Amino acid sequence: MAFGGLLALLAACSDDTGVRSTGAEGSTASTTEVTTTTAPAASTTSEAPTTTQATPAGDGTIDWEDDGFGTQSGYLEVPLDYADPAGPTIRLYVVRHPAADPSARIGSLLVNPGGPGFGGTVLAANAEFIYGGALLDAFDIVAWDPRGTGYSEPAVDCVDDYDRYFAVDSSPDDQAEQDELVGLAEEFVQGCVDRMGDVLAHLSTADSARDMDAIRRALGEEQISYFGFSYGSELGATWATMFPTTVRAAVLDGAVDPTVGYLAQNVQQAAGFEATFATFLAQCSADPACAFHNGGDAEGAFDALAAAADAAPVPTEAGRPPVTQGVLYTAVSDAMYSQGSWGQLEQALADLQAGDGRGILDLYDDYYGYEGGGEWDDSLEAYFAIGCLDDPGSTGPADLYSHEDEFAAAAPRLGRGWMLELTICSVWPEPPAPPVVITGAGAGPIVVVGTTGDPATPLQSTRNMADALEDGRLVVVTADQHTGYGLNSCVDGAVEGYLLDPASPPQDELNCG
Missing domain, CATH: 3.40.50.1820 (Alpha/Beta hydrolase fold, catalytic domain)
Incomplete structure (x- = not known):
């Protein structure tokens, strides 16, 4: 996830x-605007796609x-x-x-x-x-x-529209929803194969x-x-x-x-996010100033929100996806990386209760690198290309989904949301690199x-x-x-x-x- x-x-x-x-x-400053690297001049290097013994590389300049x-x-x-x-x-x-x-x-x-x-x-x-x-x-x-x-x-570079693949229900409730995730994963992976070819193996x-x-x-x-x-x-x-x-x-x-391995790492990670999110909810319940206080029951309010988003996704803005359960889980995960984002999540959850999903969408966009105007950065595509090659975590969708209960046990609120991204690795076409x-x-x-x-x-x-x-x-x-x-x-x-x-x-x- x-x-x-x-x-x-x-x-x-x-x-x-x-x-x-x-x-x-x-050492780390906290108020300075980020400088992005300037795009270098284009190259005509051929797109062609390493690893054996740890022998020294060539002497390039x-x-x-x-x-x-x-x-x-x-x-x-x-x-x-x-x-x-x-x-x-x-x-x-x-x-x-x-x-x-x-x-x-x-x-x-x-x-x-x-x-x-x-x-x-x-x-x-x-x-x-x-x-x-x-x-x-x-x-x-x-x-x-x-x-x-x-x-x-x-x-x-694999696909043009992340929303198609990641704004869906990430925690399938039945075989039909699971089949939908697998189909989208296969489509995503085929995009990688079509655009990257032999590079994917290296x-x-x-x-x-x-x-x-x-x-x-x-x-x-x-x-x-x-x-x-x-x-x-x-x-x-x-x-x-x-x-x-x-x-x-x-x-x-x-x-x-x-x-x-990769699957066990993700179970660890799901448990880590769950624990941090539990701290977030407990602090919100204890603090009347929290925008998502809900009379001291932020936990129950979130569970109700997640169930509601699963049953009836909440609209956001024209041309963008509604807040599905998957979008909600992604937004929560995004905010859990730093307490500096917790206030933003509090308000976004309160807004979602009121029927406004735009704050949750902002966090989802932050996670997936949405740049506006239908443009996304390519970091997530590279994430799969590297991570799935290192260790796909499973031998296929059937093997992966046999572990679904492990994620639910490790992270009762968020764990099953890990299935979405793991499904992509479960259908990755390249054999794993030697560990x-x-x-x-x-x-x-x-x-x-x-x-x-x-x-x-x-x-x-x-x-x-x-x-x-x-x-x-x-x-x-x-x-x-x-x-x-x-x-x-x-x-x-x-x-x-x-x-x-x-x-x-x-x-x-x-x-x-």
Whole structure:
């Protein structure tokens, strides 16, 4: 149901319109408008679609150009299939925010916002609002749009209208509704096949880890540092496992559980969102000022709203879908990433009670990247292309729906809504990529950050990542949101101190309150 990471950072440098973490005290600013990366010039690179042994990538180069915003950008050409280095190539879009103090420069810090599916270059474009001053002085902040995303070429593109596929009833009540979801999933996947062809076989996390090593070599660095959020933790841990001797330091914030498969990860995630939503409803019931207070029974009011939306979807605006149960669940999930969005959800739910679904639609649009005028960004399509290739989670729809009760048990309110997106992976056409068993062996200490109330990557998930690594150092922050960097001086000091001096990592199980 939930793919995340990027807005965990952007909520910290925008005006609470994002849905991931909101920086409190510490390095992350909270009131500055987000800078988007400028579209690079079009290329004529052929669209042709990696992974075998972790051998070094070729020595490509990046022709840097000044973007006029204190950053530089360029493309790096890499093999579509690293097993066929002389074959077709793709281009990775890379943006660099140079170190502010050349005399203090340590090297490059590769950064990734999560997803999967998000282009990452926005992190470099907004580096001064995301990372602490000591990091900005010492590192070139280097971000890239992972293969298949953003301005990298080709970017995944499957369909034109997300509403057709995601504004439906996401929790089927009978076989007919289940068949409808499967049919829509098959149609969506066929769009990916028709538009992307052989590229779909070469978009795995291991492929992107090889791309990271290609970027390192293009930068001319023997070792490089890394800071990844959400899914970026999985990518970073994969890279550290495949290329351990190239790791100078690595921070994984809001970490994915590497010890279980995709289906179990989603059950964990459903439980995490359910727990955070229960906190939201309990706080609303206890606070008469909450717009969705409902006489102290926000829980009962929401259950009634969900049932009503299932029976009779609520209109929103001309040309847009009504609030179905699926749209409602998506809106709730969107707001759960950050307490900064809870007030918006309170009002949207109150408006929905009054028959106005536009506030709920706004949150749904935020989640799926609606840009207005019938246009959507492509991040969700890339999310499926990457995630389903890594691990489809099931052998087909029948196998998937045999697990439906697990989701309902883990998350009685929201769990069955996970079926919609999981159905797409259940009919994915490409066989799963060979798995990489995460160990980080030989990479040295790796810092793993988790929050106590993270809905997307629950604390146990993050703890399992730290335990899976040969030398994982867990830092815990008390907060009801996704990712922890930027929340207080303790976590910022632990993360930044380690990146500046990897020989002095924080103690394991550091409690940052």
